[in-house]
Amino acid sequence: MADREPAQLPRHVAIVMDGNGRWALGRGKPRSFGHQAGSDALKRTIEAVMRRGIPILTVFAFSCENWRRPRAEVRKLLDLFLKALNKDVRELDEHGVRINFIGDRKVFNQTLRDGMAQAEQRTCGNTALQLNVAVNYSGRSDIVAAAQRIAAAAATGNLAAEDLTEQRLNQELTLAHLPPPDLFIRTGGEKRLSNFLLWQIAYSELYFCDVLWPDFGAEALEAALIDYASRERRFGGLSQIRVRSA
Numbered sequence: 663m664a665d666r667e668p669a670q671l672p673r674h675v676a677i678v679m680d681g682n683g684r685w686a687l688g689r690g691k692p693r694s695f696g697h698q699a700g701s702d703a704l705k706r707t708i709e710a711v712m713r714r715g716i717p718i719l720t721v722f723a724f725s726c727e728n729w730r731r732p733r734a735e736v737r738k739l740l741d742l743f744l745k746a747l748n749k750d751v752r753e754l755d756e757h758g759v760r761i762n763f764i765g766d767r768k769v770f771n772q773t774l775r776d777g778m779a780q781a782e783q784r785t786c787g788n789t790a791l792q793l794n795v796a797v798n799y800s801g802r803s804d805i806v807a808a809a810q811r812i813a814a815a816a817a818t819g820n821l822a823a824e825d826l827t828e829q830r831l832n833q834e835l836t837l838a839h840l841p842p843p844d845l846f847i848r849t850g851g852e853k854r855l856s857n858f859l860l861w862q863i864a865y866s867e868l869y870f871c872d873v874l875w876p877d878f879g880a881e882a883l884e885a886a887l888i889d890y891a892s893r894e895r896r897f898g899g900l901s902q903i904r905v906r907s908a
């Protein structure tokens with residue numbers, strides 16, 4: 663474990679948890695074995711994030727594109743979600759985690775939808791960590807849904823074209839009530855955004871690592887935090903050195 667203290671911590675970390683399948687196949691096991699191990703890695707990571715005092719974590723658990731996977735794998739993933747809802751929510755609640763699901767949940771069966779709603783309700787007063795779990799989520803769909811609501815407001819005369827600002831559009835998007843991610847992590851070696859939080863990560867620091875998600879935990883998180891602390895965030899402005907020499 664690193665003994666350096668990162669100088670600055672992100673308030674909001676977003677993670678694409680990639681590499682479950684390869685982790686399992688590398689062990690001669692079915693991909694679903696990797697998802698189970700991925701679920702354990704998520705628990706470890708939540709603990710590590712809380713220990714570091716980071717208040718917001720958003721994870722990509724199931725994308726709209728994941729329905730293209732073999733039915734057995736999709737079923738295993740949905741079973742894991744249900745198991746987590748039945749088993750892990752109580753523990754998360756006891757530790758002060760507020761759970762929120764983002765994405766289009768209409769496609770899920772009633773049991774899963776009820777489980778999600780109950781988890782949100784049960785934990786809604788918690789403040790130690792805001793955990794957003796993206797299920798059947800797509801960044802583009804999020805933007806399209808926001809645009810549809812804006813268009814409906816315009817059609818009924820409740821919004822003039824010149825009043826459509828970034829802030830106004832942002833209000834219609836998921837996670838509008840939270841600061842955007844400071845740090846975006848993708849495990850598993852691929853350097854892609856995969857349609858996750860496209861609008862919200864406009865100025866996030868991007869961190870890609872080769873660690874396969876089931877191997878992720880406190881140590882890998884610390885490496886990401888140290889890297890983050892070394893970045894200079896300019897949000898389109900100038901670095902402090904350039905400002906002084908301008």
Ligand code: FPP
Binds near residue numbers: 684700704723742795
């Ligand atoms: C990507 O790995 C991972 C997923 C599609 C699912 C993520 C799900 C979990 C971590 C399970 C736990 C979640 C909850 C909320 C209980 P991949 O299968 O694409 O891996 P590969 O790139 O090696 O094929």
